[in-house]
Amino acid sequence: MESQQKLQIEHACARLIKVYCNSIDAHNVDRLLSVFAEDGVWQRPGNPPLTGHAAIRDFVEHHSVGEVSAHHVTNIVVDVEDEDHASSNAYALVFKGVGTNDAGPLPISLPSLVVHYQHKFIQKGGDWFIRYKETRWLFKREDG
Secondary structure, three states, X not given: OOHHHHHHHHHHHHHHHHHHHHHHHHXXXXXXXXXXXXXXXXXXXXXXXXXXXXXXXXXXXXXXXXXXXXXXXXXXXXXXXXXXXXXXXXXXXXXXXXXXXXXXXXXXOOOOEEEEEEEEEEEEOXXXXXXXXXXXXXXXXXXX
């Protein structure tokens, strides 16, 4: 595989992670689903896996209602396996607040969570998608 193709795959997969975080924070369920393959799996801590768009949509629409969040994703490393498969590791600091920030910013505090993401990506029809996402909580604020 040529280095330019490898860089394009790395960029496309890293972008999916960022779009995921932005979509969660914006409560944009449709955009969030666009990063997952139709049969994509999201494994969350202590929960059964969410498999497919319908299960992911149902969870996201009922989770974190009334919260404002900001995911600061970092240390994204994408490993290209072949032209159609890649994997990655990344970390995120998750800040959360209750209410809205319509009237101004919410008070800041330490991150609620530090999470580790593992991904498996697949290319279908020229586009990249998350085939599998595992979220692990490394640190959790006791009141968060």
